[in-house]
Amino acid sequence: MRVFLLPILALVAAAAVAQPDPSPHSDARLVADATRIAPGDTLGVALEITVEEGWHIYWINPGDSGQPVAVDWTLPTGAEAGSLRFPPPSRYEVAGLVSYAHGGTPAFLTEIVVPDGASGDLALTGAATWLICADVCLPASADVALMLPVGVTERTGALDAARAALPTSAADWTASAAWVDGSYALTLNPPDGVSLDGATFFVDQSGVLDHAAEQAFAAEGGAWAVRLAASDYATEPAAELSGVLVAGDTAIELAVPVSGAVAAATPPRPGQSLTVWAALGLAFVGGLILNLMPCVFPILSIKILGFVRGREQSPAALRAHGLAFGAGVVVSFLALAGLLLALKATGGGAGWGFQLRYPPVVAGLAVLMTGLALNLLGVFEMGQRLASAGGNLDRHEGLGGAFLSGVLAVVVASPCTAPFMGGALGFAVVQPAAVALAVFAALGVGMALPYVLLSFRPSWIARLPKPGPWMETLKHGLAFPLLATAVWLVWVFGGLLGLNAAALLLLALVTVGMAAWAWGRSARHGVSVRAKVLGRTLGLGAVGGAVALVATAMAPPQEAWVPFDAAAVDAMVADGEPVFVDVTATWCLSCQVNKQTTLTADAVRQAFADAGVTTVRADWTDQDPAITAFLDRFGRNGVPLYVFFPGGDADPVLLPEVLTPGIVLDAIAAHAPQTASL
Amino acid sequence: MRALSLFSFLLLAACASEPADAPAPEAAPDAPVETAEAPTPGATAPAFTLVDTDGTEHSLADFRGQTVVLEWLNYDCPYVGKHYGGGNMQALQAQAEADGVVWLSIVSSAPGEQGHFEPDVMNARTEQEGGQQAAVLLDPDGTVGRAYEAKTTPHMFVIDAVGTVVYNGAIDDRPTSDLADLEGATGYVTPAIVAALAGQSVDPATTQPYGCSVKYADEA
Secondary structure: OOOOOOHHHHHHHHHHOOOOOOOOOEEEEEEEOEEEEOOOOEEEEEEEEEEOOOOEEEEEEEEOOOOEOEEEEEOOOOOEEOOOEOOOOEEEEEOOEEEEEEOOOOEEEEEEEOOOOOOOEEEEEEEEEEEEEOOOEEEEEEEEEEEEEEOOOEEOOOOHHHHHHOOEEOOOOEEEEEEEOOEEEEEEEOOOOOOOOOOEEEEOOOOOEOOOOOOOOEEEOOEEEEEEEEOOOOOOOOOEEEEEEEEOOEEEEEEEEEEOOOOOOOOOOOOOOOOHHHHHHHHHHHHHHHOOOOOOHHHHHHHHHHHHHOOOOOHHHHHHHHHHHHHHHHHHHHHHHHHHHHHHHHOOOOOHHHHHHOHHHHHHHHHHHHHHHHHHOOOOOOOHHHHHHHHHOOOOOHHHHHHHHHHHHHHHHHHHHHHHHHHHHHHHHOOOHHHHHHHHHHHHHHHHHHHHHHHHOHHHHHHOOOOOHHHHHHHHHOHHHHHHHHHHHHHHHHHHHOHHHHHHHHHHHHHHHHHHHHHHHHOOOOOOHHHHHHHHHHHHHHHHHHHHHHHHHHOOOOOOEEEOOHHHHHHHHHOOOOEEEEEEOOOOHHHHHHHHHHHOOHHHHHHHHHOOOEEEEEEOOOOOHHHHHHHHHOOOOOOOEEEEEOOOOOOOEEEOOOOOHHHHHHHHHHHOOOOOOO | OHHHHHHHHHHOHHHOOOOOOOOOOOOOOOOOOOOOOOOOOOOEOOOOEEEEOOOOEEEHHHHOOOOEEEEEOOOOOHHHHHHHHOOHHHHHHHHHHHOOOEEEEEEOOOOOOOOOOOHHHHHHHHHHHOOOOOEEEEOOOOHHHHHOOOOEEOOEEEEOOOOEEEEEEOOEOOOOOOHHHHOOOOEOHHHHHHHHHHOOOOOOOEOOOOOEEOOOOOOO
């Protein structure tokens, strides 16, 4: 700006110099889809920005740099604008950096509901802001306005093209996404005839995907698959990938839940993840093992004997019978899985991929594993009454009857399958729904297989092992891997919350043991009703205790610091009590460092507590005069200041401005009162 | 421990809730194993040697034992203008200097691109903006910018005394060029400096940077 000698001249010059264009290289206007609008009707309004050739403005997620178009509306009372809907963006790459942006004449649409009481003219105004870039970036703004008479609605086609350009919903598409080995695997089933060759998925949130990474869509069978690299700025996998998929002239809005995003932010290292196939195989074997459980094995015999007794049945009928029975078993397992998933859904859908970083879930699983192990060891039993229903197993006629008896078999076997169910549940909880269902189905198939096989080959009955005490032994033995899993979960929990929390969780597990024991004792035959009630009350109480313990473990540590009060400090010192004063301020960096490294360290907190030291925090952020006076007493005019009054009639000790835990511990130890309060 | 749990899984298929990955017991993420890795928090900061506007060479290794802040700079970018125009950047720089932290501004604008100036012009601009950084380093071929995968101006890195990246990302949580957004913004750099001085990790340790794109030379 040149400086003129005469103010008058300056004014003239200012008028002569063109005002800088508030919207460089671009112009904005409002367009409506009606020339007249009735009260209560919805008016389509677009902010249309004409962008000079070679420049671009930014989409919802601008990519590596930029700022999205925004409008701050000023509307008549009662009128409300919906959110701005953006046309699909294009990918702009400059020197390796990628932006998601628009050139040409993009229109950003919204819907405005006209208030019921509107009359005369409707004045719609908005302050639009955007950033426009070529190789340089310039902030731009425009005040846009539109006047529209209120009356009988008269629509125009002014926004038809803009609406047609918007991404459409993916109603006839199916899509799934999974977090696998540190990147996202997106699978899409477009309707027939849509090719995703060379397509781009524009994620609508920053910090989720690497915007510059190549997206190679590949046809796999009837579907298209692409691996999407995660952003370097993501701390954990996203629970959902949402954005716009652009393939040729097609633009689709996608919001795909991400499955299998588990735990740590660091990509899983090879050999650490259990594949879905391995899980299914293991579940299947687990289902087979189920048949060897003491209360399942007899069912096998009963059922098979039932088959054999029906000699009048043709082999084909027998096979159909066996298959129907098997179907009953598998469907029961799936129903259980469905129930589980429904429960899981009520527990909050987002973030289920990160359960093992979420202490309550880890603690819950540890408790579950311990309880199940105790159950396997026979400390307590579950649902014994159900087993008595076994007598009805072979009373049902026809295929429907066979199916029902399959369902019943699952119910009858539940006292022994519960631990397995619990295990499958534990696994399924940290898995996507499809995997959970598949795992339960595999468990069911494993359990049903022997029946189906035997219905095809009745002569094999002779080859089955004899029931006997070995089954009880097997059941007991299976408890130990569960306990090992519980140990591992406690270790994870300790990793998240520290040693003290892990100890509390272990204590909670002991309480679970007590609960199981009390419950088991009360369930024996010949126990009086009063003893039963007492035992169960104790059991439930112990479980409550366990919950409380875990909750304590997860509670943030108690803030032991009391706010500064000069009179209170003086009184305590006069009484010969040990006091430590931390004079600090939020803007004091070394204070914050000392607080983080030393004053909140476990050892230091413990030492203060052991020595019965009252810890006082004097916050000098606002230069409180009382604290200024306290600083003066020690010849200081700044923070940090650490004063330790050892108690008795000992003189106060000033600690250095850079603390280490050792310094504080030494000070406490050197001046500890002879009678440390315990 | 993992083997134990995996073993239990094999023994008892349905009963082991083996996750695909367990959280590490330490808060610090593992350092990446690849060599040409982005300077993610926990990784070793890429070494560099650059000349400042006074012709003095500076290497990252020279500052071992001190906390270092890297600021990607383009004085003509409106986002940078927001932080210098509102006094935010200079205040952070002055505070860093008072705390013994080395603040280096790096210009990766290629010759002919926005933000590239000859050293004397750059010094005049720094004077005009009231910059308090220890030095403005010139990276006209973009080598250091690319090593750090600097995407925007500003783009901030905080490196601790042993050369580990503690923070990589935006300067604050208001990704606009609007001066009014300095008010009430949550700054990410100061907590990262505190964490670096205390030898701890910071949360968030990484955020999506915002600003103008770094005006790199086009890759041949």
